[in-house]
Amino acid sequence: MIRFEKVSFRYDGADSDALRDVDLHIPEGELCLVTGRTGVGKSTLLGAVNGLVPRFTGGRLRGRVTVGGLDTARLPLQEFAEVVGVVGQDPLAGFVTDTVEEELAYGMEQRGLAAEVMRKRVEETLDLLGIAELRNRPLRTLSGGQQQRVAIGAVLTNHPAVLVLDEPTSALDPTAAEDVLGALLRLVHDLGTTVVVAEHRVERVLQYADRLLHLPGDGTVVSGEPADMMRHSDVAPPVVRLGRAAGWDPLPLSVRDARRRATELRERLAGRRPPPRPANDATPVLRARGLTVSYGRDIAVRGVDLDLPGGRVTALMGRNGSGKSSLLWALQGSGTRASGVVDVAGVDPGGVSAAGARALVGLVPQTASDLLYLDTVAAECRQCDRESRVPPGTCRALLDTLAPGVPDARHPRDLSEGQRLALVLAVQLAAAPGVMLLDEPTRGLDHHAKERFRTVVRRLADEGRAVVVATHDVEFAAAVADRVVVMAEGEFVADGPTARIVTSSPAFAPQVAKVMAPQQWLTVAQVEAALSDSEVVA
The missing domain is CATH 3.40.50.300 (P-loop containing nucleotide triphosphate hydrolases)
Structure with a gap:
């Protein structure tokens, strides 16, 4: 054909x-x-x-x-x-x-x-x-x-x-x-x-x-x-990489194939658990109460309450149209609210200027390029420094940390998806917000780019920021998030530690969790580390 x-x-x-x-x-x-x-x-x-x-x-x-x-x-x-x-x-x-x-x-x-x-x-x-x-x-x-x-x-x-x-x-x-x-x-x-x-x-x-x-x-x-x-x-997908780690031949291409091969692997790891992730007991840097967003007669977010602790990554998940993006924009202050309040350091981002809101809560939208409008990377960085009122070179230094080697003279539309995402993230981070909201940030990123971006997200949390990642990418959420919140029809229907939430959901469980259930392994890296430790002990 x-x-x-x-x-x-x-x-x-x-x-x-x-x-x-x-x-x-x-x-x-x-x-x-x-x-x-x-x-x-x-x-x-x-x-x-x-x-x-x-x-x-x-x-x-x-x-x-x-x-x-x-x-x-x-x-x-x-x-x-x-x-x-x-x-x-x-x-x-x-x-x-x-x-x-x-x-x-x-x-x-x-x-x-x-x-x-x-x-x-x-x-x-x-x-x-x-x-x-x-x-x-x-x-x-x-x-x-x-x-x-x-x-x-x-x-x-x-x-x-x-x-x-x-x-x-x-x-x-x-x-x-x-x-x-x-x-x-x-x-x-x-x-x-x-x-x-x-x-x-x-x-x-x-x-x-x-x-x-x-x-x-x-x-x-x-x-x-x-x-x-x-x-x-x-x-390669997680089931293939899991098969490589376990030494399976032939390699599985589906969860079903992998589960049929995984009995021995589960026995080898019986009684062992992945390292626990930090509990969400840090002081919230953002509090939202009674948040409602509506578009005419359509209610996108229904009176939700949300606390975001510093130093934690929260994955916001749910089916298309469940209200995730509307919630992020309302938290940032740029989106419309029918009711509710948001508190960041005693200030509601919805009641201050755009520059003031950006200093409190940064938001990278689904289409990151929507925030880029100048002809070169250097021009975007200079404009960002002026608008954020930070020393010249601040945005460029952040970009070099996130994605080294992006040419100053390159037009933003000519960057790869990963480079463009890094530029927008640098623009948002220049204002040093305590909260970062990322809406579908892994769209267009390959596995290797997502691994690098995962490191960036964890670094943001380690610096004390509260990070929210709205995503349909269950593999990325399993690898990066401390907490998962699931939305449906504008409401929260699940909220808790990542392992507990994703392993109880057929839709949002990563491949490794499906293969290794009822054990609570989420990623290939966790399994590889456990197998390596077992060999050392043996």
Whole structure:
């Protein structure tokens, strides 16, 4: 179905090829997972499938790409709309209408499909993705995860033969991600749709993949069976890394596979426990009481109380649309409140200037680049120093601590996701707030970048700050959080130590917890440390 024949591509002004001598064949009806670190060319590879690369990116493409026998270099892009459906990383950037139903119908309207056909497909897609209740909602009022499902739906209504998705589950809660992946599997198995998915959260997709394409970073693409590729891949989910630590062969690709192999491992670790994390008994640096946020008749946050101790990391979790982002903005002072008070050092951030609020509570939003508006990294840092009233060079020094080597002259939009996140975090930290709120900070970060960012988050807590991470990334939460708070319909439904909350939830438990239950191991690092200690004792 998809063929790359000696394909190389280089962006204008680049020193090396983003893709180099790529030869591959993806048959019809396969689910193909694309992996690799941030910036190695995954999005470039996906863009080449339907001709967006190089037509909309510039640069030079050599070789030949065909889809269903159609040469992407010879046919107009509009002719590929019926063959290849594309869902990008930023759903909002691709929307062209105002409401969910209009967006689902738009592509079919452009193709001139009959009204009864469009109505039927819209209804089928609403049900398939579980978004029927959002039918009349304005797109800009949806949560990030809801927008992502609508973006996928807008492509599915066209019934493409090939579906290309770039980070499709990055903004989805675990249950919604399973729903979307289930829908994709039905397309593959029942309709023979070819699906190509680039995803950093490999643990969500790997067990369903027929083929794995790995980009090691030198422009090449390595293709193979997932089980074979995972033996040496530097991008691997927790169950694979757990299998490596335990010496299992073959390596497991799913929780089910790993549990079948884990009996002996659980016996080796019987009677042992992970090191306890600090209890949440520190003095709160932020107190919120009776906090309510509403948008018209819709109540996003319902009278919640929250204490945030200094030196602790709290993971805020819950399904898409449960009120997490609304709560963070209300705590920071920029968001609207229907009622309630927030106290940080005797001051309510909602009652002071924007600069004053930023000095009390820093917030990194879901789309970190929303806070960047100048042409260079250096300009952003200088402006930050002026607005925060700190000595020149403060923001730059923070950035060098978080992400060393980011060029001063680089435009913020040309940074990697990790570098851009570090720049925004440095901008917020320059004002030295005692509370840091991070909304989905790991979107777009690969495993290695998340490990580095985890170190940054722990450092913030060790400096005495209260840190809140709103996230759907259960693996990151398990590794970094001391406490987990779960929201549903604007209310807190669970609050407690990380191990107790996540191990009692099928949706929010990390892979290691599912494999090792009823023992309360959360991460591969914990298991590796325990195995190492056992060997020393033996």
